[in-house]
Amino acid sequence: MGFADVLDQVGGFGRFQFIHVALLSIPGLLMASQNLLNNFTAGMPGHRCSVPNRTSLALSHNVSLSELSDAQILQAFIPTADGSRLSKCRRYTEAQWHLVGTNVSNVTEADTETCPDGWTYEKTEFLKTIVTEWDLVCALGPLRRMSQTIYMGGVLAGAIIFGGLSDRFGRRALLIWSHFQLATLGTCTALSPSYLAYCILRFLTGMSVSGVILNAFSLQMEWIPTKSRTVVGSIASFFFTVGQVVLAGVAYSLRDWRQLQVAVCAPFYIFFICSWWFSESARWLVLNRRSAEALKHIHRVARINKRPEMVEKITLEVLESHMHKEVQSSTTVFTAYDLMRTPVMRKISVCLIFVWFSTSFAYYGLAMDLQKFGVNIYLVQLIFGAVDFPAKLGALMALTFVGRRVTQSACLFLSAIVIFANIFVPAELQTVRTALAVLGKGFTSASFTCVYLYTGELYPTVIRQTGMGFSSTMARVGSMAAPAVLILEDVLPALPSIIYGGSAVLAGILAIFLPETLNVPLPDTIEDVEEKCKDEGDAIKDQGQRQTVAMEDMKENPEVDGKATGLNAL
Structure with missing residues (x-):
């Protein structure tokens, strides 16, 4: 006897659950845009030092400019790097007119200087990004990646803060607030007057992203019957996949970063309005001594599912009798310490820490720097999004018929194999390297699909959001660490791949020690988790x-x- 029996009596997966899951999943179309937005808003266009215009040159130089092309003028002002490419960060202190029309492309003894008149940017891929807005190139180039690290820091902070708050104040209230915060601060980011203001607003937006993801997922799982959880969890993740494809199209249409920022954040005002329709988790309400309020929501579900007769049959006494054991244990205030206090919870938490970290570490290591693949960035984003469809379909089949534990471990091991294989592919075979990266991204995406579902099923209701926040915190640490590891390419080109793959192997091994949750009712208390593993x-x-x-x-x-x-x- 438990809440699962109550759900079955009010219709199982009925009309209410269908609407509920749909409204909670649709925002996923734009949630992927938030995490991958930096690929486009902070895109690095081709650039070089600006040179004086022809009018200025005619007044200051005794040179006939009418016979000179733009390329010849650049030859006089911009030195070359690597023998052919124009330097991106330096120009000659004095124009080298004697180089024009000659095969000599560089003068090593000539003095150069950092671009005194700023930079000129190509506009083939991007019209305007934060790079062109605040000249985040050359010496300021690291600030471009720093903006993504700051955003992920916000996602990390949000996972910690909103995870704990939702276990205390409820999933619905925190979800409504997170939608509003994301819509407001995300839209205001487009009005940023400076790089500092941009980073602060992106940090706060990242916090709200965590709030939306964690609370939407828990609200889904806690109103879904046991047998439907796998399909619902997997289908919900497909909205994130479609969102990656949508991002490629929206970014291609809106190549100004301010317009793109508004386009992916303003719709959350609509989601904010829709979120008032949601019912609070009845599980959470009962466990927080608010059984009367939980009963109202259950009766509402029964009516929407066309089971009005259950309104009379399910009384407060019936509800509390179904969840008597859970109610008795709800007098305790739970904190993150309880994730490590008991043996089974400690084992689950330690294993999930590595699984979340490694999955995110490898995922963002592959997905956050699309320009390194040397082809059209919008096409790469489209391919990276499209590969998730077969990957997640495979994950869905495996989760349904094989189980969570084997699927989770297999996804991590397969991603590690692909990452290691890429080490041995020569750099000139760019197409092969890109194909392997796409395949690896598919396996890590499937791992994400599994770990979100798996974590929600492993942690009990009384501390589910704290557990989700704690575990996903490690994912944010992984996403922040992934770009930093790329710096090690200067030491050894294969070193980042060795670290990404090694981390996935370790997590795959630890995932084997997690309990299986296929077709198992959601645990409501820590005692449920401990007793289940003891019985096994x-x-x-x-x-x-x-x-x-x-x-x-x-x-x-x-x-x-x-x-x-x-x-x-x-």
């Missing part, structure tokens, strides 16, 4: 003892055992 351990122990006894009987009376074995075979 006792069952394994009893089975081992029976096998030992059978072996001893075989030794003592092999003839009888042989006949029994023959009968069993028949």
Whole structure:
């Protein structure tokens, strides 16, 4: 007896659950845009030092400019790098007119200076980005990546803060607030007058992203019957996949970063309005001594699911009798310490820390610097998004028929294999390297699909949001660390891939030690988790003892055992 029985009585997966899941999943179309937005708003266009215009040159130089092309003027002002490319960060202090029309493209002894008149940017891929807005190139180039690290820091802070607050104040209230915060601060980011203001607003937007993801997921799972969780969790993740494809199209249409910022954030005002329709988690309400309010929501679900007769049958006494054990344990105030206090919870939390970290570490290591693939960035984003469809379909099948534990571990091991394989592909085979990166991204995406569902099923209701926030915090640490590891390419080109792959292997091994949750009711208390694993351990122990006894009987009376074995075979 438990809340799962109540859900079955009010219609299982009925009309309410369908609407509920749809409204909670649709924002996922733009949630992927938030995390990957930096690929486009902070895109690095081709650039070089600005040179004086023809009018200025005519007044200050005794040179006939009418016969000179733009390329020849650049030859006089911009030195070359690597023998052919124009330098991006330096120009000659004095124009080298004697180089025009010659095969000599560089003068090593000529004095150069950092671009005194600023930079000129190509506008083939981007019209305007934060790079062109605040000249985040050359010496200021690291600030471009820093903006993404700051955003991920906000996502990290949000996972910690909103995870704990939602266990205390409810999933619905925090989800409504997170939608409003994302819409308001995300839109205001487009009005940033400076790089500092931009980073602050992106940090706060990142916090709200965590609030939306964590609370939407918990509200989904806590109103869904046990047998429907796998399909619902996987389908919900497809909205994130479609969102990556949508981002490629929106970014291609709006190549001004301010317009793009508004386009992916303003729709959350609509989601904010829709979120008032949601019902608070009845599980959470009962466990927080608000059973009367939970009963109202259950009756509402029964009416929407066309089970009005259950309004009379499910009373406060019936509800509390179904969840008597859970109510008794709800007097305790739970904190992050409780994730490590008991043996089974400690094992689950430690394993999930590595799984979340490694999944995010590898995912963002592949997905956050699309320009390194040397082809059209919008096309790469489209391909990276499209590969998630078959990857998540495969994950859905495996989650349904194989189980969570094997699927989670397999996704991590396969991603590690692909990452390691890319080490041995020569740099000139760019197409092969890109294809392997796309494949690796697909496996890490499937791992994300599994770990979101798996984590929600492993942690009990009384501390589910704290657990989700704690675990996903490690994912944010991974997403912040992933770009930093790329710096190690200067030491050894293969070193980042070795670290990404090694981390995935370690997480894949630890995932094997997690309990299986396929077709298992959601636990409501920490005691449920501990008892379940204890029962599994006792069952394994009893089975081992029976096998030992059978072996001893075989030794003592092999003839009888042989006949029994023959009968069993028949």
